[in-house]
Amino acid sequence: MQTKENIVIFSETSGILQDVYVKEGQHVSKGQLLAKIDDGGLEQQVSQSEIQLALTKTTFERQKRLWDQKIGSEIQYLQAKSTFEAQEQAVNQLKTQLAKAAITAPFSGVIDDIITEQGSVVSPGQSQLMRIVNLKNMYIETEVPENYIKSVVEGKDVKVEFPILGTSVDTKIRQASNFINPANRTFKVEVAVPNKDENIKPNLTAKLKINDYTSENALLIPLSIISENANGEQYIYVISNKNDKGEATVNRAIIETGKSQNDVIEVLSGIENGTEIIKEGARSVRDGQTVKVIKY
The missing domain is CATH 2.40.420.20 (conserved putative lor/sdh protein from methanococcus maripaludis s2 fold)
Known part of the structure; x- marks a missing residue:
């Protein structure tokens, strides 16, 4: 059993993990704020840069109006424009960096594990913060012998049995690979698994029964x-x-x-x-x- 939405969230910036707003087992929505890393005064830099941006914008707009009326020199107009665009780009870069300090949910799901505790020092690309899992988008990927390539196709009925849970679900093949593995002469199929009650977990053992042939009046x-x-x-x-x-x-x-x-x-x-x-x-x-x- 697998899910396409099962990831570990890493830190994208350096600093102290200032706040953790969620706990293990909590359901979260896409875009929800999960944690915050101390920005080291970056927010103040953004505010100051925005003030400077407003000034350069005003200067540029005035210089543009003068230039449109053929007043002043072209070099003054181009310098004002260049200064404004450079300051605008600098503010956007600071905002992008500041946004990395706010950890948000990439998709709706459940906080499965809080890996780094509040107050810990984190670094980009190395510190694992937490794991988020969405159990509603489960699937099984398995390999089927190549002699079934004509009969095991997208849309075929499949019964998935879970011995440990003592349950089974009826579903269909949602994707059949066009590539034959030369090592074992098999091709991959992907089977969607409905999981409304979220009792089916990643890596749970399952048994598939794929209907590759149907005859209503078979003798x-x-x-x-x-x-x-x-x-x-x-x-x-x-x-x-x-x-x-x-x-x-x-x-x-x-x-x-x-x-x-x-x-x-x-x-x-x-x-x-x-x-x-x-x-x-x-x-x-x-x-x-x-x-x-x-x-x-």
Whole structure:
């Protein structure tokens, strides 16, 4: 079991982890403030820079109006414009740096673990602050042998069983890879797993049953009663001409088989629904033999 929204939040700036506003197990929304790192006076620098930006903007706007009226020199206009744009860029850079001090939720989910305690010194790219997990967007990724590439496709029904929970869910394949792994001749499929109650956790063991074939009127017989002749034809023994005494004739029926599962196989042709077949003793009878049918 996996989820695409399971990440550890790292610090993007240096400083002291000043405040932690959440606790483990708490549900949070995307964009919610989770923690704050001491900005070391950066907020004051932003305020001062914004005052300077306002001055350079006013100077530029006045110089532009004069230049539009052909008053003053072009160099004065270009210098005012350059000063304003440079100050604007400087303010934006400071604001970007300041924003890194505020830790916000990248998506809605649950705070799974508070890794760094309040008051600790953190550094960018190295300090793990907390883990956030969204259990509503769960999925399973598994590998399927290449001989199923035509039948195991996007949209196929899947039953996912969770032995530990004693539950199962019905879902579908949402993605089937187009790449065959040359090492083991398999391709990957991704199965979405609904998790409304959030009782399914990442890395939980699951068992998948993928419906690669469906036949509404399949005729199934035990695999153990099928034999093969010298021509490679498969056959079973059926009974016919049953009389009132329960006596019947054994006949060999050449059959064509299809898909198999566990200990049964589908019969595509050779017998019809309702045909009585010999199961017990199928290996010890012969074609044309008379037998007595006993019902248990």
